[in-house]
Amino acid sequence: MNNDIDIKKLRLNCFRQSKVSGEFMLQMRIPGGTVNAKYLSVVQYIAQTWGDGTFHVGMRQTFNIPGIKYENTEAVNEYIEQYIKEVEVDECDCDMAIDKNGYPTIGARNIMACIGNTHCIKGNVNTKDMANKIEKLVFPSNYHIKVSVAGCPNDCGKGHFQDFGVIGQARMEYHPERCIGCGACVKACEHHATRVLSMNQNGRVDKDPCCCVGCGECVLACPASAWTRKPEKFYRIIIGGRSGKQNPRMGQTFINFASEEVVLGVFGNWQKFSEWALDYKPQYLHGGHLIDRAGYHKFKEIILSDVNLNPEALVAENVFWKETEYRSNINVKPIKQHESIESNRPLR
Structure with missing residues (x-):
């Protein structure tokens, strides 16, 4: 039966092929990983009417509904028209036409996000808000990108393993007149962060700004509010991470302490x-x-064109990735690296 089905077209509609012939799984996008609870009834109706009665919370924070027969995919597309309008257009302001044909593309994958500072005490930024703003810029598109937004450098959103990871940072301000010299912030930085704090001979705190990741652990640990977050929000942009069978690798820092305007410009x-x-x-x-x-x-030349960097932003001069390489014990051949595209290709 699958020989008569246009698998690629269905994939553009966010249907994924099953190992059962003629069955598919719908991936309903949840931008930023948060959606109104009322939409659970939409998921339930699809699962019980056209699916196998179950749904899976997808690894990219999607509602995955398996067991949908090919002949029912048009009915499902028609049913989710209102969901797409409300979630993608009304909430994220994505520039897309809404009709009864379902999702227009699977291009930019669902942008993931941890819960951020709307709930988490470690969160520096509103991750849902940032995810929605990024969605507006990248979806829909026929070019593929995976993005995750994390509220703090704990990176619960696994931004280090995406094409782009956006990690909320804070700039801390030290108020020595409030400091009681307890050393709680130094211990917190030593145990949970990058060990940039130390106690000086006067019983106050010194900071080596070179390696501060803007996590805010010092703020959480201080019993006297000697450390506070500055009101400005900043972000670290990670690029080039991926999982997968061939050459998985962790992403590396592209920009540190970027403003929201710089992130959206990128x-x-x-x-x-x-x-x-x-x-x-x-x-x-x-x-x-x-x-x-x-x-x-x-990449840096094009992605930063017409982007005005904020004074605090630090852009990596070079980025080097370390990949995991798999080699056979028989007839070992070196893994071919991607060939560089000629740098003088014009932009149309």
Whole structure:
């Protein structure tokens, strides 16, 4: 039966092929990982009417509804029209036409986010708000990208293993007149962060700013409010991470202490970079692979074009990834690296 089904077209509608012939799983996007509880009734109706009665909370924070027969996919697409309108357009303000044909593309994958500072005491930023703003810039698109937003450098959203990870940071302010010299912040930084704090001979705290990741552990530990977060919000942008069978790797820092405007400027240039890297011919290749193809410096040139960096922002001069390489014990051959695209290709 599958020979008569356009699998690629269904995948664009966010249906995933099952190992059972003629069955598919719908992936309902949840931008930022948070959605009104009323939509659980939508999931329930689809699962019980057209699916197998179950749903799976997808690893990318989606409602995954398996067991949908091919002949019912059009009915499902028609049913989720209102959900797509309310979640993608009304909430995220994505520029897309809404009709009875379901999702227009699977291109930019569902942007993940931890719960952020709306609940978590360690959260520095509103992750849902940032995820929605990024969605507006990258979805829908035929160019593929995986993004996760984390509220603090704990990175519960696993931004280090995405094409782009966006991690909330804070700048801390020390108030020595409030300090009681207890050393709680020093211990917290030593145990949970990057060990940049120390006690001086005067019983006050010294800080080596070189390696502060902006986590805010000192603020949480201080019993006297000698450390406070500054009101400005900052972000670390991680690039090039991925899992997968071939060459999984952890992403590396692209920009440290970027403002929200810089983050959104970067994602505003993503489409332009993808078009250039793929010569205006969309393929199912994710962002990390496109960065590999273009080379870091060309990527940086395009992705930061017309972006005004805030004074605190620190951009990596070079980025080097360490990949896990798998080799056979028989007929060992070196893994071919992606060839760099010629740097003089014009932007259309």
